[in-house]
Amino acid sequence: MGGVHPAQPEHPSCVDAVRIVFASAPAFGHVNPMLALARAFVDGDDDVVMATSPEMGARAEAAGIHAVQAGSNMSVWWAELTRRTGGAPGDGLPVDRILPYFIPRLFAEVGSQQQIDDLVRWVRGADLVIFDTFAFAGPLAAAVAGVPAVHHLLGPPPPLEAMVLAGDAVAPLWRKWQLEPRPYGGTYAALTLTICPPTLGLTDVPQGSQLATLRPVMFDAGKGEALPAWVHDLPRRPNVYMTLGTVTNTDVGVFVAACEGLAGEPVNLIITVGPANDPAALGPLPTNTHVERYIPQSLLLPLCDAVIHHGGSGTMLASLRAGLPQLIIPQGADQYINASVCREAGLADRLLPSDASPSAVRDRVRIMLQSEAMKTRAERARAEVEAMPDPAAVAESLREMARSHSSLRSMRHVDR
Known part of the structure; x- marks a missing residue:
């Protein structure tokens, strides 16, 4: 299974530590941008897992982050989309229709179905879920488990039209889990971390969204890697x-x-x-x-x-x-x-x-x-x-959010 471990990670022994689940679609461009923040939590002695595919789990492990399997590799997602479309997905699309086509079909429909069962299993008992924009099973799993969630942008926000369509595409899965579907698939219902500097602007974010900034930090060099x-x-x-x-x-x-x-x-x-x-x-x-x-x-x-x-x-x-x-x-x-x-x-x-x-x-x-x-x-x-605030500073702010949930969960446990 590559770098992905099937066993449920144990809760951290440190009293102040929290359990964080990162949910990522199975591609380098989705996992890599979240590694720096994940490492900041690891360096703070928190219990961190990266829930992604077997191939991308190996990438997380190389960065020192424990990986667990959530769905299949991207090749499986692509094969399923090809089966559903009966041909080459997106063949001949004009440039402005690429994302409105692929985000709802590949990521919201196929991807969320691929990942949701595994993600719900990993998220139960967590204190915080951090998901990438295209991991639509992330906000759903967090809602199922009653865990706070954070949306991690990977770059400039996708077109809102594509996100509206994605919300429609994933809505049946929300209903299957007996939850009322949320706009944009629940993506912008959470705090959103933007990693773009102000000079790029921030269009295509729903009005009223809660935003915070995070400095983009490259975390692409594994242990022992060097320049040729x-x-x-x-x-x-x-x-x-x-x-x-x-x-x-x-x-x-x-x-x-x-x-x-x-x-x-x-x-x-x-x-x-x-x-x-x-x-x-x-x-x-x-x-x-x-x-x-x-x-x-x-x-x-x-x-x-x-x-x-x-x-x-x-x-x-x-x-x-x-x-x-x-x-x-x-x-x-x-x-x-x-x-x-x-x-x-x-x-x-x-x-x-x-x-x-x-x-x-x-x-x-x-x-x-x-x-x-x-x-x-x-x-x-x-x-x-x-x-922009570095990953360590952002991790500390999010850790407080997670601790609040952890304390509430402990009180509920005592009440029982």
Whole structure:
């Protein structure tokens, strides 16, 4: 079962410790943003579990967080959605319909059904549930168990239209558990943690939502992981990092376009193609290009001068925290929204995949490296991120919420 343990974790021995259940959809982009907060609770001697799939449980365990199984891997979710649709899910959708299609169908319908039984089991007896935006079984499990919940955004909020549809999609499951369905699937009924700096704005959050900020902190380097040795021997010139993430990273043509476009430029191009991809697929490389499957961004970005990426929230926020200008070439999911938000804030340029020719990539990178205005805005965003409350401070505030529930539960136990 990978890094996921089937046994129920025991309650903490420390009198003041609380039990926290993190509920995550089964993808790196969902688990990784919550690891820093989870670690803050672990470092405070609380009893913490990450409830997710077997594959993602291994990722949590590598970060020192106990993992328990809640549903299947994303491949199972996808197979079920494919079965229900009778074809390739979302095939041919225009960009603005991607999230309104997938959030209710894949995450609210398929995902919540996959995770709810396991999550209810883990949440019973907990003091607090923290769920990611797309883990719709999280707020339901918390409601079933009568446990307070916190909503952990992964980046800019999804379109409200998609969340309304998700609420409709998960409503039958709420009724199955004899509960009245809540708007947006219960997501915004809880305190919402936003990890975006103010410069990105906060649209698409329901009016009246309770919000708190949390500094986004990269927690992607496992124990013993380090930079490749060749990084330290690179020529003294700007380092440009490129990634298309770990899921929407199959368009080799985008990598090749960057290689060709930057081949004659005075830069070091560092590419990570993802753990499941083969660097050899890029063919012969220019002398200024280095390719790996994976390098922890928390170790690499401090050495970089610009980033080319897919618009995943994790890479976007890590680049902002590093104060780096960005070129975003969105590949799917919420990446088009992230690209638009960053471009409107003057923090990134954007190329659609069909426009990502070698010359277009080259020209955008030249502008990024030369634009003092873009560098200034990136540095301002970095300062905003650093001013946000860190995970330890947020954990302490949430710990008080959990302790209140724990005390109430103890009183009820005594009353019995």
